[in-house]
Amino acid sequence: ETGVTQSPTHLIKTRGQQVTLRCSSQSGHNTVSWYQQALGQGPQFIFQYYREEENGRGNFPPRFSGLQFPNYSSELNVNALELDDSALYLCASSLYGGNEKLFFGSGTQLSVL
């Protein structure tokens, strides 16, 4: 059984650029959720993907977008990066569109300069 893996682990971008973060879900899990964790804060829900479709979205602007692939892996794309986008981005996998017993990855630390 493999856990949730995310890449890259660290990323530095400049304001206005675009970034793509990747996540592979835990074996057998078909749902992926993305969270943003600012320093010293709890994770904040961005969106969830289930059956390759967005299955709920938090209070984030449209420049945050995502994809889920047939193998259940997922991407988070952020366009027009802003300084406030600097955070740890966490991916979590679960079953059948649910939010129970989420398994988190180690995250991607994004710094926007």
Place this chain on the structure above:
Amino acid sequence: GENVEQHPSTLSVQEGDSAVIKCTYSDSASNYFPWYKQELGKRPQLIIDIRSNVGEKKDQRIAVTLNKTAKHFSLHITETQPEDSAVYFCAASRGYGGSQGNLIFGKGTKLSVKP
């Protein structure tokens, strides 16, 4: 929308003592309450969760209690050990997935257990 408040923000205890972390939530429709432990530089890990039809749940040295009327729930750690040192997050959710079912996290409690 749901709002989760967590207290205290920092907690320091002596090894062997008990630690209690409290959370309150605002949405009476919330029915799932997990607790996650996040060690420095590591992923959040689920340590215990409880549903609204249960008042208390235990797993070895860890227990969670839920008071639906008062809309608060607490994490209790007994016989603390240095390896319990971490940031603990509570969360609340209405239910099963979607934008209304997503987890709302508290801001975290940094627990330090001194040998």
